[in-house]
Amino acid sequence: MEQEVILSVKDLNVKFSLRGQVLHAIRGISLDIYKGESLAIVGESGSGKSVFTKNFIGLLDKNGWVDSGEIWYNGMDLAKFKTEKEWANIRGKEVAMVMQDPMTSLNPLKTIGWQIEEAIKLHQGISGEDAKKRAIEIIDDVGIPEPERRYKQYPHEFSGGMRQRVVIAIAMACNPKILICDEPTTALDVTIQAQILNLIRALQKKYQLTTIYITHDLGVVANVADRIAVMYAGDIVEIGTCNEVFYSPQHPYTWALLSSLPQLGVKGQDLYSIKGTPPNLFNKVRGDAFAPRNPKALKIDFLHRPPYFEVSPTHKARTWLLDPRAPKVEPPEHIKNIRNIRAKQEGGAQ
Amino acid sequence: MEHEAREVLLQVKDLEVTFGTKRRPFVAVKGVSFDIYKGETFGLVGESGSGKTTIGRAIIRINPTSKGEIIFKGEKINGKISRELDNRITQQIQMIFQDPMASLNERAKVDYIVSEGLINVQKHLSKEERESKVSKALADVGLLPEFASRFPHEFSGGQRQRIGIARSLIMEPEFIIADEPISALDVSIRAQVLNLLSALQKEHGLTYLFIAHDLSVMRFITDRIAVIHKGVIVELAETEKLFAHPLHPYTRALLSAIPMPDPISEKQKVLEVYDPSCHDYSVDKPKWSEIEEGHFVMANEKELAEYRARLLD
Numbered sequence: 001m002e003q004e005v006i007l008s009v010k011d012l013n014v015k016f017s018l019r020g021q022v023l024h025a026i027r028g029i030s031l032d033i034y035k036g037e038s039l040a041i042v043g044e045s046g047s048g049k050s051v052f053t054k055n056f057i058g059l060l061d062k063n064g065w066v067d068s069g070e071i072w073y074n075g076m077d078l079a080k081f082k083t084e085k086e087w088a089n090i091r092g093k094e095v096a097m098v099m100q101d102p103m104t105s106l107n108p109l110k111t112i113g114w115q116i117e118e119a120i121k122l123h124q125g126i127s128g129e130d131a132k133k134r135a136i137e138i139i140d141d142v143g144i145p146e147p148e149r150r151y152k153q154y155p156h157e158f159s160g161g162m163r164q165r166v167v168i169a170i171a172m173a174c175n176p177k178i179l180i181c182d183e184p185t186t187a188l189d190v191t192i193q194a195q196i197l198n199l200i201r202a203l204q205k206k207y208q209l210t211t212i213y214i215t216h217d218l219g220v221v222a223n224v225a226d227r228i229a230v231m232y233a234g235d236i237v238e239i240g241t242c243n244e245v246f247y248s249p250q251h252p253y254t255w256a257l258l259s260s261l262p263q264l265g266v267k268g269q270d271l272y273s274i275k276g277t278p279p280n281l282f283n284k285v286r287g288d289a290f291a292p293r294n295p296k297a298l299k300i301d302f303l304h305r306p307p308y309f310e311v312s313p314t315h316k317a318r319t320w321l322l323d324p325r326a327p328k329v330e331p332p333e334h335i336k337n338i339r340n341i342r343a344k345q346e347g348g349a350q
Numbered sequence: 351m352e353h354e355a356r357e358v359l360l361q362v363k364d365l366e367v368t369f370g371t372k373r374r375p376f377v378a379v380k381g382v383s384f385d386i387y388k389g390e391t392f393g394l395v396g397e398s399g400s401g402k403t404t405i406g407r408a409i410i411r412i413n414p415t416s417k418g419e420i421i422f423k424g425e426k427i428n429g430k431i432s433r434e435l436d437n438r439i440t441q442q443i444q445m446i447f448q449d450p451m452a453s454l455n456e457r458a459k460v461d462y463i464v465s466e467g468l469i470n471v472q473k474h475l476s477k478e479e480r481e482s483k484v485s486k487a488l489a490d491v492g493l494l495p496e497f498a499s500r501f502p503h504e505f506s507g508g509q510r511q512r513i514g515i516a517r518s519l520i521m522e523p524e525f526i527i528a529d530e531p532i533s534a535l536d537v538s539i540r541a542q543v544l545n546l547l548s549a550l551q552k553e554h555g556l557t558y559l560f561i562a563h564d565l566s567v568m569r570f571i572t573d574r575i576a577v578i579h580k581g582v583i584v585e586l587a588e589t590e591k592l593f594a595h596p597l598h599p600y601t602r603a604l605l606s607a608i609p610m611p612d613p614i615s616e617k618q619k620v621l622e623v624y625d626p627s628c629h630d631y632s633v634d635k636p637k638w639s640e641i642e643e644g645h646f647v648m649a650n651e652k653e654l655a656e657y658r659a660r661l662l663d
Binding site: 044045159160189190191192193194195198216217218219220222223225242243246247256257258260261262263264265267270271272273274277338 | 397398399506507536537538539540541542544545548549563564565566567569570571589603604606607608609610611612613614616617619621623624
């Protein structure tokens, strides 16, 4: 099935200048994002997943810049954007972002109605009673009960989960085409987390949104993602459909991420943990960036950067293991068959 | 774990913690009772605001209790206690805090952070003895002794949490309260800290009270779990029993919310949402009852009958 590409990233390189040194944060990422899909970007802190998506909305920190590459959206190259004026047409209206911490992303001095209306007035050009009506509609949309009463309340009167709904409401108020959710549930309880993920999915269906989830927890995205991109050290090391990444992961880093999930752990045994730390991106990375932490790394992993090997038309990974000449290395035993893990655990417990 | 000769290390009986003023009291924890056996890992799970941290803080004497008893090794440790007992408790019960970014003194060196408790309790300790204890504690948690002269900002999140653990280990405690020790950490670091905690437990014969909101982690690390909702424990059982036969609707809701790394079953999953109005407690008041051996649930007679029927299925 041919899907319409809504955003296309071509060989993107982003650098930061920090204390007189240059940090190469995004190292040549190419990625097509399809209209209406939900893509999850997964990686450890510092892998560049937030920096990568901040390029789509013009929120790169002041000391960072796009070194080379293109980001095509709607016939415009976002990578060439310089001024706030240019970004004003994209930010919010086309691409909106939900931040991680609902406690700090709302203005404590304004009612939530005011904050949602502000976005409506700015982006949809309606005002007065109409804007209020629309705001109440949106509050209802994101599943906040009693929208009329809640409209007049301040952020401190809301719980964490409800605040995150308000933040989503503000993002939705601009009618964006792409919604970026940066760790939308990390600060929330498990039950609330499930509800917020359900909400985002429902909104996505209703408004045919394209959503990008950023998270460090692979366990969370099984439910919500159509495709998963695994990022490591400023590069996408594996990308495929949700089922492909969970049921037949190819890159050793994806294996490691899956292995370290406590959901898959066996009690009484040590949980798998990734040794060492991610590479220092101030230095030039040679070969496969994950090789130093990969106990089964091949010699070539330290010398040459692997290209993408295609596993299926939708699934590719940057690892030399997929080269026909590579020795056969099997993924760890306990992640080989994670289908029906819940049923198995329940069966085993009885 | 053997069932017969299990020594009770900590006993909490009908605990109540109240905040606010006399005129407008707020009861954060009410009627909480449980035993923690020596050498086990006891989990306390609930949402934010459920009072799970308050219980932990009440045990370590940070929050005063308004009713009930906390008994540690046969001695009552809440309310007014002697100075000598207070000192002993400070040494024997230690706490690991949630946020390693906020719980370390930014202006002190690791050496001081780790040994601060020692300085207060063992006043006669010489400098050499203290330093050797610090480097041993650091080695225990997998840090290098030379880290002692560094500041917290020089460390990553996982390393900082290790410093937090070293700080409690140096007191040679018997009982450690771990309050969400891994929720602020990255997935890969989580695994390291969890492994470290269970290795230390084996090595030092520690008993843990593990407080968290994430049941998937709890299943991996705890022996028994108590589920707390709005200051009341609603269910308590051995971990595997609780996962196999969750009875209370709140426990069921929590379990159904665990995200699993399995897309097909995850996309078919139906989320259970807990609605407290599903209980009809107007006539028949709920009681804390043992429904099967070691499995307690808060329910009234009618619900108990339902739960029993479900257990037989």
